[in-house]
Amino acid sequence: MSADRLYKLCQRGRVRRVQTGGNGREALYDVESLPEPIRVQVYQRISDREAEERAAEPLSQLIEIDSAAVRYYSDYEVSPGVHLPNARQQLYAVNCAVLNAIIQLLKQLQSQGKVSLQSFWQQAAESALRLRDVWVNDLPTNPRSLQRKCQLYQSQGYESLIHRGYRNSNARKVDSEEQVSLLLHLLSHYNNLDDTMVARLYNVISDQQSWPQISASTVRSWRIDHQSLIAYGRKGETRYRSEQTMTVRRKRPTSALAMWSMDGWTCELLYQSTNGKRVTTYHNRMTVVVVLDVSCNYPIGYAIGEHESPALIKEALRNALLHTRELTGQMLRTNQLQSDHYAIKTLSPLYAAVAERVTPARVRNAKAKPVEAYFNYLNTTYCQTYSNWAGKGITTRDGKQPNVDALNALRKQFPDRQGIIAQISHIIEQERTLKHAEYMELLEALPAQHRLPLSRESYLLHYGETTQRTLAISPQGVRPTLLGIRREYDTFDRSWREHSSERWLIKYDPDDLSEVLAVNPEGTLRYMLQEKYVQPMALIERTEGDARELERVMTYNKELERDTRQALLDHRTRAAAVINTTQQQLPLEGHEQIKGLLGRLVLVDSKGQHKDERSRELRPDPLEADYTDEPLETLEVETSTQTDTPYDLLW
Template sequence: MEYLGNILCITGGELIRSEKNPEGVILEGTYKSLVYRGKMRVLRRACYGSPALVEYDSLPRRYREAWEAVHGDPHARRKFAPFAERLHEDVEAYNAFTAYTYDGGRKLPDEAIVSYCNDAMILNAVRETLEVMTAARRSARLSMAGRWEKMLELVDGIRADYPNNLPKTAITLKRKYLRYQAEGYTALIHAGFGNRNRVKVKDQVDQAVLLDILSHGNQLPATVAAETYNLWAGSHQAPTITPRTVLNYMAEHAVEIDDSRRGSKAWADEFDPVVRRRRPTAPLLLVNSDDNDLDLYFKNGRDNYYRFKLYVVLDAHCDYILGYAFGDQVTNELIREAYRNAMRHIRELTGGYYLWHQTVADRWGLKSDNLLGFFESLATFTPPTAGLARAKVIERSFGTEWHNALKHYNNYAGHNITAREKHNSDFAQANLKRRPSIEEAPALIARFIASMRALEWKGSGRSREQVWLDGFRAMEAGRAKRITEEVYLQRFGQRHTYENTVRNTGITVTIGDLRRTYDVPETIYRQAVGRKVRITYDPADLSRVLVEGDRMRFIATENVPLPMALADMQPGDRERLNAVLERKKRLRDQNRQTREERRSLLERVGTDAQSLLQAGVMVKEARFGASEIVNRLALNDDHVDGGSIRRKY
């Protein structure tokens, strides 16, 4: 706005609302219509370098009121013009406030510097105005009363244009001015910025007492903390303080006291310096796992509000859920099952089992359940900082997108009880009859996990699963850590409780409530038969197991019985039967070949078990050894009769 002569004018650019001027009050079309119909007076048309000037008082009333609601009455500003003309930037004030430091080198924030510079500039204008006013009143022999009320009116008149911290009563404005005159620029700096001339708690002991009160774990409110401190102040001749002062100290020393006041977790979330990190450049470089109280209600008998514990294994490359498991509570076996599920899913996606390079998992059960050894057998294990949620990538995944996906289900339980977004208990009660039972949970949770895997990844136009697959295919060959099925079962499998014996019928083991029989591979049969072994299995795939015994380890596949009746034969059964018969024949042939090779060797050295027995010169140890030889020969279809060996051909 400006004056043309003595007429107050407003420019067309100020009046017209546009993207560049959202505070305008008239649309461009309305503006042109009002000018054309003579509803407002244009004193100067727009030309290059000069905006159009509209007489302010000629504006229709509705537009004047709209303007003044935002910008105030422009006529009222005119009486403050002489005072505003005395406002001049104080360069020395800017230099002083910019150079000011406190608390070991901290600087004033930019907004505080601007405000304090305005304070100094206004108080400088007050000084000049007071000098002129005082001189005029003295020459006219008028009373000096009311000067500060007049100064306050002038200061209030320019507050909108010059934001400041100056008092809003005449007496406090006078005190502020006098302190400024005596102390200079530092008188304007608040005690919260280390200005010791402004604080009431100046003594180090007094401050230690106040901070100790504020550090109390009961999180004393400002009123109680002030009362408690003032008891100390009253007995030690120290100034009392108000709750406002306490709040200032809370804010100023939050970094120091909040660890004790609010707890280490709250302190870490707000004040512990954040280490910004880039996501892994490829899949399977870093996986993170954690448990979550799944926010879905299920029916469990009379309990209509039952919730499962969900354990999730996540690839940090694109927050892709590799595996999961759920149960009544988090246990050692639940965690292992989640990782088994992750490996099975990796095989579904890639066709093979692949290990990752690094694992970040919660510290739960690391010692008591020996999970540390399990994690370290898979990859480099790095537990997150205790109590620091942001140290785990997976925590962010349990946020907005997670709950938006859960909201598709009628049994959604809402955010946790401390969240802003509360659970609608009325809606939950109305949907009790539609609530799924715990028997329906596996399918429902699988559907939820599938929806999370299908979410678009950060505006890429691709699902998280596709991003993961593309990254895996583009990964350098040397970074992929493929493992065999034997290693998979050894590291991820569940070990059977009891030992089993390898017999000529195979390995029969009871898993759950079912007895299953597994075939021993032909290559290991002679070594394994008759031995005690331990079985390790994958609960989700019992078609094969890992067998471990004394100096042997092998994969055994489940036996598929052959039909007795020819009429029951299916395609492929004849081939399997022939293969079994051929295997039996090969075993006998191997035994025969072994015997012949042994006899050939004994003939070359001119001895055999029979001659040694008849010689009668053997010591006890040799006789015992020979007896063992005879016993083994007897097992190989030879017959011992009356001290001589009769071979059956």
């Protein structure tokens, strides 16, 4: 068959070419697609082909894979960290195996003394070609070239088979450290230059430095090969950490209250608002601070406001504590709280009060916070079903955003501020309802040693509302105005009235005003105060419990008066001892005694009389132990012209 006829048959699709020829390859054709006369001739020559294969059997029997060659090509690095392609590794290993067999066969024939090198290399080249169906190789089909290849392999070893394109760097246009640094600097620029612009800017410098010019395709190859390196400059620190750095794999807690994760979210629901100029806007969104128990993604606390602030975060934590009381009957703290670094100095006392350990996430590391993924879940599961849905963020592609024309047509149906708050609250309450049973099981699984109650005092101190002004102690206790009503609070703590000179700030819970916390402005004193029990004036209106509460107050007052009187007498006794000791040590000559004490103080006698005693002479010091009510007829008082001394005042 002529070459022209074969070409035409292939062009018309009547003969199928399996492999094209060129570069050491032979063209291969599907025998079954050839014309019948040609196909018959091919089958007639099969016997001759089998005979040639039998002649090549000595070489095929000697071929064995060289394990050392396999390891060498597997570990070979074209450049630091870049290995040979897998197909090349296999091809070079087979080439080594075939060359080793050829060398071994040549040595066997030379030892027999009967070998023609020209004939040997001719047969070796033909054998290597025929063995390609089983041992895929790319050894030269020319006998002389195969001989040179074998000699080079014997002298240089495995590396001689590696193509010079992998070993030779002379053709590189970007080779020196200065060239590499310049190109990588342009590729990592924060303006995200495209390949054409990078090549243009690089060539401006290369003209001055006499460097070879590069094209955009060269830049593209470098950008692909160094993608991780240039990502830090092109995308920034946050994107680099999110996309390039290693992520720690973590598992969820097996019990509730083990860990809370908290963050703020600008809810993707729009509402309408009218400003002072009577202009209504429809692009407004509320911010939700969610406290998430990550054991089952249960929203244990939340708060809704205009924007994230310390006050909104405080309200969300307060809601979480109150919800734990609803579920368990007492306020419980969490063992670990994960937050961000927003207002961390201001909020640290609040975090420490609600959690045993506070572990802020790394700055701009959103993937470390489970609550971030929870926001996406809320947006997809709930918010997307509302007609006032705003989309999935401004950076999301248009295919995941709502129809702007439809939003404009429906904007007047958007809820107002109160409506959007109700909408968001409904979403959170739905979540709580769906996960309530699972969360109660996780609460049961919480070990007793990790169940951390929160005291009422600590709750009011950190999460209670505070009065605007300070109050002083009065006989009625303290009388703050809470929620527009004047209330009275007091305590049976004896030390409370010892600080009557202090002024107090009152911290209270708007949902429970039965107890408040009194704190001085410096924060050094704290007292829990109870709302005073109201007694009826009329006896006929007294109810059960009134007498008990009245007796409690009367008993307290009696004990307080008795202990106060006793403490005062103890002080007087000790003071008398000091004064008597001083009297014995200092001379009394020239000192006038104090007269007319009863003229200044109304001190009655044992019969309750005062006026009769006032006219009598000055009695001895009542602090003395031998004091009696009998009048002293012979009291002698020394007079002196000298002025009183401090000792006289003590006397």
